[in-house]
Amino acid sequence: MFSIKKGRVVVWGLFALVLVLVPQVFGSGLSITMLSQMGIAIIACLSYNMLLGQGGMLSFGHAVYTGLGAYMAIHALNAVGQGSLPLPVSLVPLVGGVAGMGFAVLLGFVTTRKSGNTFAMITLGMAELVFAMSLMFSDFFGGEAGISSNRVVGQPFMGITFAPAVQVYYLIAAYTFVAVALMFAFTGTPLGRMLNAVRDNPERVEFIGYNPQRVRYTAFIIAGFFAGISGGLAALNFEIVTAEVVGAGRSGAYLLFTFLGGATFFFGPIIGAVLMVLAFVVLSEFTKAWLLYLGFIFLFMVMYAPGGIASLVMMNLRVASFGKLKGLLGHYAALVLTGLVGFAGAAALLEMVYHRQLNAAMGGELHFLGASLDTASLGSWLGAGLVMLVGLGLFELCRRQFLGRWSVVQEEIEKEIKRRHAV
Amino acid sequence: MEFFIISMLNGLSYGLLLFMLSAGLTLIFSMMGVLNFAHASFYMVGAYVGYTLSGVMGFWPALVIAPLLVGGLGALFERMALRGVHKFGHVAELLLTFGLSYIFLELVQLIWGRTALEFNPPESLKGPAFTLVNHAVDGLRLVWGAAPANLCSAADAAVRVVCSPFPMTRGFMMLVALLMLLGLWLLLTHTRIGLVIQAALTHPHMAESLGHNVPRVFMLVFGAGTGLAGLAGVIGGSTYVTEPSMAGTVGSIIFVVVVVGGLGSLSGAFLASLLIGVIQTFAIAFDYSLISVLGNLGVTLSEAARNNSVAKLTLSQVAPILPYLFLVLILIFRPKGLLGKREG
Numbered sequence: 001m002f003s004i005k006k007g008r009v010v011v012w013g014l015f016a017l018v019l020v021l022v023p024q025v026f027g028s029g030l031s032i033t034m035l036s037q038m039g040i041a042i043i044a045c046l047s048y049n050m051l052l053g054q055g056g057m058l059s060f061g062h063a064v065y066t067g068l069g070a071y072m073a074i075h076a077l078n079a080v081g082q083g084s085l086p087l088p089v090s091l092v093p094l095v096g097g098v099a100g101m102g103f104a105v106l107l108g109f110v111t112t113r114k115s116g117n118t119f120a121m122i123t124l125g126m127a128e129l130v131f132a133m134s135l136m137f138s139d140f141f142g143g144e145a146g147i148s149s150n151r152v153v154g155q156p157f158m159g160i161t162f163a164p165a166v167q168v169y170y171l172i173a174a175y176t177f178v179a180v181a182l183m184f185a186f187t188g189t190p191l192g193r194m195l196n197a198v199r200d201n202p203e204r205v206e207f208i209g210y211n212p213q214r215v216r217y218t219a220f221i222i223a224g225f226f227a228g229i230s231g232g233l234a235a236l237n238f239e240i241v242t243a244e245v246v247g248a249g250r251s252g253a254y255l256l257f258t259f260l261g262g263a264t265f266f267f268g269p270i271i272g273a274v275l276m277v278l279a280f281v282v283l284s285e286f287t288k289a290w291l292l293y294l295g296f297i298f299l300f301m302v303m304y305a306p307g308g309i310a311s312l313v314m315m316n317l318r319v320a321s322f323g324k325l326k327g328l329l330g331h332y333a334a335l336v337l338t339g340l341v342g343f344a345g346a347a348a349l350l351e352m353v354y355h356r357q358l359n360a361a362m363g364g365e366l367h368f369l370g371a372s373l374d375t376a377s378l379g380s381w382l383g384a385g386l387v388m389l390v391g392l393g394l395f396e397l398c399r400r401q402f403l404g405r406w407s408v409v410q411e412e413i414e415k416e417i418k419r420r421h422a423v
Numbered sequence: 424m425e426f427f428i429i430s431m432l433n434g435l436s437y438g439l440l441l442f443m444l445s446a447g448l449t450l451i452f453s454m455m456g457v458l459n460f461a462h463a464s465f466y467m468v469g470a471y472v473g474y475t476l477s478g479v480m481g482f483w484p485a486l487v488i489a490p491l492l493v494g495g496l497g498a499l500f501e502r503m504a505l506r507g508v509h510k511f512g513h514v515a516e517l518l519l520t521f522g523l524s525y526i527f528l529e530l531v532q533l534i535w536g537r538t539a540l541e542f543n544p545p546e547s548l549k550g551p552a553f554t555l556v557n558h559a560v561d562g563l564r565l566v567w568g569a570a571p572a573n574l575c576s577a578a579d580a581a582v583r584v585v586c587s588p589f590p591m592t593r594g595f596m597m598l599v600a601l602l603m604l605l606g607l608w609l610l611l612t613h614t615r616i617g618l619v620i621q622a623a624l625t626h627p628h629m630a631e632s633l634g635h636n637v638p639r640v641f642m643l644v645f646g647a648g649t650g651l652a653g654l655a656g657v658i659g660g661s662t663y664v665t666e667p668s669m670a671g672t673v674g675s676i677i678f679v680v681v682v683v684g685g686l687g688s689l690s691g692a693f694l695a696s697l698l699i700g701v702i703q704t705f706a707i708a709f710d711y712s713l714i715s716v717l718g719n720l721g722v723t724l725s726e727a728a729r730n731n732s733v734a735k736l737t738l739s740q741v742a743p744i745l746p747y748l749f750l751v752l753i754l755i756f757r758p759k760g761l762l763g764k765r766e767g
Contacts, residue, residue, distance in 0.1 A: 058517060295523075
């Protein structure tokens with residue numbers, strides 16, 4: 001037991017250390033904003049996973065709670081600025097949290113009456129309801145322009161004004177650390193355990209004497225609180241909130257990246273959140289087709305690795321702990337290499353199509369990975385197609401070999417476990 | 424009166440379009456337990472494919488071939504992707520179709536661009552199916568096709584004459600939807616394949632032991648459901664507007680329809696589609712707000728109440744949220760849906 005506790009202290013200590021030191025390593029303006037967004041996204045995705053991973057509730061409307069939290073927080077910030085609300089700026093995200101919780105109490109009462117597919121559709125309906133309302137009530141939602149504010153208000157506390165972005169980053173980092181710790185602690189509480197039970201077998205839970213509906217509702221409210229905190233931090237960070245924060249696109253992104261990161265492990269959504277910010281900020285700069293790539297990656301992930309990236313990591317850690325990873329490394333290298341070749345071919349084709357669609361006026365030339373392609377010449381198309389086919393064909397061959405090797409390794413591990421038990 | 428009839432017919436035709444979509448969705452859901460999140464995306468693809476084909480071969484062949492292509496696409500998706508995910512459970516299946524909706528949206532924008540297309544109905548469907556002529560003296564009467572100009576204008580300026588045309592495309596939409604409903608019902612209850620489908624629906628293992636290829640039946644059902652969505656797409660796209668956001672606007676409404684009607688109930692979906700279609704159409708047509716209603720009732724309001732932003736909203740502004748409010752009310756007062764059989 002002692003070693004596990006010690007391991008936990010080390011992991012949480014490292015997490016805190018990373019949060020503190022990262023701005024020293026990536027100190028540019030862009031990376032500070034990205035890091036702030038990552039902290040916000042981590043809270044949002046973890047709170048989302050409280051529903052998806054731990055409660056088995058597939059929600060299409062999580063942005064309602066982050067978004068409404070953000071709106072309440074920015075109104076609170078404006079009230080602080082006008083002097084009508086005596087609240088330090090650093091506590092404004094809590095206003096968002098309480099707001100998210102309040103809306104979860106209100107809307108969750110209807111949505112959590114059902115589970116499974118019906119729950120998913122009702123949350124979608126709720127999200128549409130709130131989004132349609134955001135266009136109707138422009139006093140609260142600010143219409144097209146949104147609500148903007150200024151976070152540099154009130155008395156500076158020990159010289160902290162929140163004017164420089166790095167100060168906001170540290171506020172977000174502090175909130176992130178506390179929120180992640182609280183959400184991790186939640187998984188160990190009796191309620192967290194019951195939530196897992198409700199996910200796995202609601203009938204049995206009911207027979208034991210619990211009300212699954214109430215368990216879902218309570219968890220939904222708690223998730224709403226953390227979602228609201230994330231929204232409040234976003235309001236502080238951007239100093240503007242527009243109606244898209246409650247939109248279906250945002251909700252979809254939470255779902256997509258929480259799943260990509262891995263809903264079955266606690267730390268999965270953290271990976272997902274980091275990927276989300278990278279995709280939104282970096283990938284969207286890099287290529288116009290990024291949503292399409294994202295869609296395909298998601299599709300393949302659902303088909304071949306439904307546990308997300310976190311499960312891939314954990315499976316390989318298991319293999320490594322039995323000392324069998326070395327035999328697989330060659331396979332991984334082959335998979336990555338052939339996969340990259342196939343992907344490069346497919347991406348070249350896609351980029352040429354996009355180029356034709358969007359930049360036709362600029363001529364047929366485009367540069368892709370150092371190669372110069374011409375959408376007007378047949379050679380470029382054939383070449384890219386050939387690269388893709390060769391890459392994918394070789395990838396499939398490698399994949400089959402890898403699967404064979406993988407199952408052998410898994411069998412060996414099973415045997416090893418049995419042997420240890422016998423000893 | 425003529426306003427009421429025309430609005431009612433508009434509402435019914437929109438409701439029937441919703442039914443064409445929700446029928447496929449319900450069919451797929453009750454057979455396979457898969458909630459096809461990409462159903463509205465198949466509708467959108469149907470509209471776009473129909474647009475391209477009607478440019479090549481005319482509207483009528485496109486009306487037949489586009490749904491077949493979309494259905495084929497759906498069957499292919501079921502065979503290649505959905506079947507493999509079945510073992511991971513329903514959430515994974517829903518997520519797979521969710522991912523597909525992203526891909527479809529991007530591909531459609533890639534191929535056909537981001538702006539709305541001019542997808543016009545053929546000549547023979549242009550113009551009104553009939554016109555209601557409300558003559559202040561002669562009363563209400565119905566004229567097939569467009570009303571002659573002399574009917575719509577009275578010689579005497581004191582006599583009020585209103586002509587309300589009903590577009591042929593809407594009539595055609597209703598006709599196709601009703602034919603589809605009839606065909607679906609006949610197929611499910613009166614043919615051999617329909618009986619196999621029903622058997623596979625309730626007792627998949629037994630049907631499989633009796634030598635029916637249940638996975639292939641599933642593939643056919645998925646293909647048929649998406650094909651119906653494609654058919655709705657060709658008709659809806661030419662009647663309303665063909666644009667990339669069409670999947671999003673209709674998609675959430677048809678989910679409301681299937682929940683309100685009762686998940687898995689075809690007749691419930693029919694009832695709910697018509698209800699929501701009519702509610703939405705009438706709401707858009709009325710320009711009353713709480714203030715104007717109270718004003719008409721003779722209530723005088725204070726200055727503050729008259730400037731209240733909630734009270735100032737007119738019914739037509741509230742129209743977009745009505746289906747969702749309806750959903751919430753149904754869930755509170757009748758959680759299994761209008762005609763649903765079991766609590767899910």
